[in-house]
Amino acid sequence: MGIEPHFSRTTDKAAINRVCDRLMSRFGERFMTGQSVREQHGHTTTYLPGEWPDGVVMVNSTEEVSEVVTICHEENVPVIPFGSGSSLEGHLNAPYGGISVDVSGMNEVLAVHPEDLNCTVQAGVTRSQLNDYLRDTGLFFPIDPGADATIGGMTATRASGTNAVRYGTMRETVVSLKAVMSDGTIIETASHAKKSAAGYDLTRLLVGSEGTLGVITEVTLKLSGIPQAIAGGICNFEDLESACNAVIMTIQCGIPIARIELLDSVQVKACNLYSKMDLVERPTLLVEFHGTDTGVAEQIELFGDIIAEYGGSDFQATTKPEDRTKLWTARHNAFWAGCGLRPGCKGLSTDACVPISRLAECVTETQKDIEDSGLIGPIVGHVGDGNFHVLLVLDPDDQAEIDNAEAFLKRLAERSIGMGGTCTGEHGVGQGKMKFMRDEFGPALRYMAAIKQAFDPNNIMNPGKIVPKLD
Incomplete structure (x- = not known):
């Protein structure tokens, strides 16, 4: 992957041993060095290889976090924060070892x-x-x-x-x-x-x-x-471009829509199989409207007029909580549904974000790129923001397939940045997208590195993330 920190560091194993001894003395059973717990805290939900910390400490307060960081600071040992472990770009990995600080017990x-x-x-x-x-x-x-x-x-x-x-x-x-x-x-x-x-x-x-x-x-x-009234809806389109253009018009008309999510036909198929749905396997929009009873009714009417202009069909709106919950549960399970298209394979979930005016162009070019590459990659997205996701379902043991996927990721990042967008709208940079930071920020990246240096001169805070090595 060629991943490098913004400036080099090595971790003294003797220093790590001293830190582990001190943390064991201070936290007892809340400090763990067993392999399984270390793997859990260095895992990643993408294909990036896991890199385990040397120990995990379960903390219960800000003061305890301060104690841990102070000990690590004194020995120049890395600190990697851990919450629920749901990040997607290798944020939790410990490329230089160190201590994972698990804050899940700080839940008040x-x-x-x-x-x-x-x-x-x-x-x-x-x-x-x-x-x-x-x-x-x-x-x-x-x-x-x-x-x-x-x-x-x-x-x-x-x-x-x-x-x-x-x-x-x-x-x-x-x-x-x-x-x-x-x-x-x-x-x-x-x-x-x-x-x-x-x-x-x-x-x-x-x-x-x-x-x-x-x-x-x-x-x-x-x-x-909490809004007085909530209504959910669903409609489908002949193609992705029409669906995206309907989204663009909805936003440009100022409809205060709460949610507007895109699923391409591959993702709809995956949701049908995984969540036992019976949706029409075409590009689909899931929407939700919040407001007063009158306001929601007006939003539904305006949205219906817009999607009709772009060939949207089978538009259904409902205020029943159980119907809305079923739709949004299926949407939130899209990752696992997509992975189910190739049992035994792993999902590489990536995202990009562009100005809303470039959404249709970027999504349709990306769909064609996926098809031309021979990859399986359902598309979903929070498209009201110009943000969409691609889930590449890959065989982690097939290096040619991994290389193909990495080439696609590079083209997607270049495409979104070239359209005035970003390589990540919400997943973050972590390890996986550091290589695109130069293209997106240019000379500004040096100022990010300067901020990092000022805040963390010894590079112990989650090193090897966000800012790549600079010349």
Whole structure:
């Protein structure tokens, strides 16, 4: 893969042994070095090879994270944050060994302020856990990446998901953070005020930093009111271009749609098989509308007019929760459904994002590229944002197939960047997409490296991620 850190480092095995001894003395059974637990914390859900940490420590508080990082800082040993393990680009791998800091036990909702529409949670709280907790408040946390990720992990990777077209991404949702920096110092990045003009925006700097600048331990989040009415819908099209053009027109007309998801015909087939659905195997849009009863009815009518213009058919809308849940469950299981098209193979899930005006062009070119390459690659997407995903289903033991897939990934990144987009709309960079960072950012990449150097001069915070080695 040719993966390199932004500047080289080696890890002294004697130093790792000293750190392990100190952590064992301090945390007892909560510090583990067994092979199975290390593999679990270095695993990846893509074809990238796993690289295991030397030990895993289960922490319960910000202060304990600070203790761990301080010990590692003193011995120059890497620290790799771990939440629920759902990342897709090798974020959890430990290419230089080190200590995995598992924050899943930090799973308390610390405060909810309904009058301010915000809450503060520990990093190990999952999105579903938070929404269960909020159920009786009339509020909800809208960011929905599919996997039941932790809030800390979603913040670190700047996650978004199916609701982002209306409610935004983690970048817009995070109010402030508590984090442990590379020397063990605990900081808070901002107040809980709705806006501020004071100082550098450290909150936004840490959102999306993938653990390379610090370990996020607490997050204050904006919340939204549960809408009075929710309706879901589904329709299909003759081809992907028509479906994408319907999406573009929907967004450009200002319809405040909450979700608008694309599934190509291959993905629809996979969902039918995996989730026992009976959808028409054509390019399909899944949509959801939020608002008042009157507002939702108006949105449905306007959307119906738009899709009719682009040949959309079989449009069905429903307010029944069980019907909507069935559709969205199938959508959230798209990864496993796609993998089921080739039992025994592994899924390589990648994403790209382009300006909405280039969506149809980028998706149709990508579909043709998949076909011409002889790959199996269902396409799904949060297309209201111009963001779509390709799941390549590969034989991990077939090097020719892996090489073919890597060539496709390069073309996809170049295509999206060339259209004014990005190599990743929500999966993050990790190890897998470092090689595209030069093309996307050019000279700006040196300033990212300078920030990394300033925050983490010894390169112990999740090294080997985001910023490639610079000349």
